Amino acid sequence: MATNILMPALSPTMTEGTLSRWLKHEGDTVRAGDVIAEIETDKATMEVEAVDEGVIGKILVPDGTAGVKVNEPIAVLVQDGEAMPSSGGTKPAAKPEAQAPKEEAGETGEAIPPQPAPVQVGKPSGNGHDREAERHEGGRVFASPLARRMASQAGIDLSGLTGSGPGGRIVRADITRAMGGEARPAPRAAADAVQQVAAAPAAAKASAITAPHRLVPHTNIRRVVARRMQEAKRDVPHFYVSIDVCVDALLSMRTQLDAMAALDGAKVSVNDILIKAAAITLRRVPKVNASWTEEGTVLYDDVDVSVAVSIPDGLITPIVRHADAKGLAAISAEMKDLAARAKDGKLKPHEFQGGGFSISNMGMYGVSSFEAIINPPQAAILAVAAAEPRPVVRDGQLGVATMMTCTLSVDHRVVDGALGAEWLAAFKTVVEQPLTLML
Numbered sequence: 099m100a101t102n103i104l105m106p107a108l109s110p111t112m113t114e115g116t117l118s119r120w121l122k123h124e125g126d127t128v129r130a131g132d133v134i135a136e137i138e139t140d141k142a143t144m145e146v147e148a149v150d151e152g153v154i155g156k157i158l159v160p161d162g163t164a165g166v167k168v169n170e171p172i173a174v175l176v177q178d179g180e181a182m183p184s185s186g187g188t189k190p191a192a193k194p195e196a197q198a199p200k201e202e203a204g205e206t207g208e209a210i211p212p213q214p215a216p217v218q219v220g221k222p223s224g225n226g227h228d229r230e231a232e233r234h235e236g237g238r239v240f241a242s243p244l245a246r247r248m249a250s251q252a253g254i255d256l257s258g259l260t261g262s263g264p265g266g267r268i269v270r271a272d273i274t275r276a277m278g279g280e281a282r283p284a285p286r287a288a289a290d291a292v293q294q295v296a297a298a299p300a301a302a303k304a305s306a307i308t309a310p311h312r313l314v315p316h317t318n319i320r321r322v323v324a325r326r327m328q329e330a331k332r333d334v335p336h337f338y339v340s341i342d343v344c345v346d347a348l349l350s351m352r353t354q355l356d357a358m359a360a361l362d363g364a365k366v367s368v369n370d371i372l373i374k375a376a377a378i379t380l381r382r383v384p385k386v387n388a389s390w391t392e393e394g395t396v397l398y399d400d401v402d403v404s405v406a407v408s409i410p411d412g413l414i415t416p417i418v419r420h421a422d423a424k425g426l427a428a429i430s431a432e433m434k435d436l437a438a439r440a441k442d443g444k445l446k447p448h449e450f451q452g453g454g455f456s457i458s459n460m461g462m463y464g465v466s467s468f469e470a471i472i473n474p475p476q477a478a479i480l481a482v483a484a485a486e487p488r489p490v491v492r493d494g495q496l497g498v499a500t501m502m503t504c505t506l507s508v509d510h511r512v513v514d515g516a517l518g519a520e521w522l523a524a525f526k527t528v529v530e531q532p533l534t535l536m537l
Contacts, residue, residue: 335511415453
């Protein structure tokens with residue numbers, strides 16, 4: 099019996115994704131556990147495994163299709179020797195072009211209202227709001243409103259494209275391929291301006307760019323990072339506490355550890371030590387290892403530390419779980435693996451979803467200090483700046499020490515100023531006495 103293969107939900111925030119590439123083709127036999135496709139989600143590119151056995155009877159969503167809704171059929175699985183059914187197990191037949199076209203989903207998951215069927219008129223003015231059909235030598239050019247808008251913004255001539263939609267209709271996937279395959283549609287500011295008066299300033303701002311420039315379309319990951327950071331800064335009352343920490347003892351210990359590990363090449367970085375120090379501090383001041391909910395404050399039992407990693411498309415935070423219970427060598431090896439797979443887009447959902455506390459380290463860039471944005475639903479993130487020689491006064495005497503400024507951003511609904519200061523003071527003690535990490 100034919101069954102649908104559905105677009106999976108690969109993260110809690112995923113409502114749609116891009117079917118980047120099929121690894122199986124029509125007629126291929128698959129077994130449960132076989133990797134059949136790669137899906138680009140709002141977090142990363144992940145592999146999708148088959149859950150049933152059978153033969154790929156028909157692929158409904160081709161490579162490179164963006165905006166595929168969760169639970170939408172993407173292929174049909176049939177049994178060996180079974181013919182494709184004429185109905186059932188496949189996508190519903192599309193409505194004729196003369197009827198009102200089906201609603202298309204925008205980048206935010208909101209539906210764009212159906213537009214009238216195209217009529218024969220001249221070519222669009224190129225202002226991004228044209229809803230009419232174009233005429234070329236072969237007749238009318240049928241395109242969805244979203245595809246037409248994307249083509250206008252990208253300067254693509256629709257008359258030179260072949261549509262893959264019902265009846266040869268040009269859809270978003272066709273414009274995406276014409277833009278270079280990996281490119282993504284431009285923002286929906288113009289469409290929102292037509293539908294919502296509130297979006298007019300954004301559309302006006304975008305149209306005001308007259309200087310020579312090039313537009314780099316956003317990826318799914320970049321859009322989600324931007325949206326989450328905006329929501330966090332807007333909805334979470336941030337409070338900042340900073341402290342200067344002497345890291346001379348920590349650097350000395352790291353040099354000794356690296357010398358001991360020289361034979362097997364397992365070197366420990368400063369960031370690895372700071373992850374361990376933060377985890378130990380969270381055990382000593384557990385109320386910071388928390389999240390805000392309307393029902394109450396969630397205090398986590400485990401110490402799972404998220405670590406910000408820069409990737410080509412934005413930022414992702416793989417998690418070192420039970421960091422307080424792991425040795426420095428184990429943390430170092432785990433972070434190297436997580437960071438490498440994060441940059442390749444190969445992290446699994448459980449490796450970047452969750453965590454109770456975050457660390458963002460920009461010391462390698464020579465940054466003297468900065469404030470990080472909290473990663474909801476966590477209540478705190480530690481911003482680590484560069485370690486640098488500075489003049490210090492000790493016992494009334496002026497000297498030089500290697501100092502590092504650390505800034506704790508906290509959700510003031512969960513962590514008040516005194517608690518944040520207590521956590522930073524405990525962290526300073528752990529870092530300046532690093533041998534306690536060996537206990």
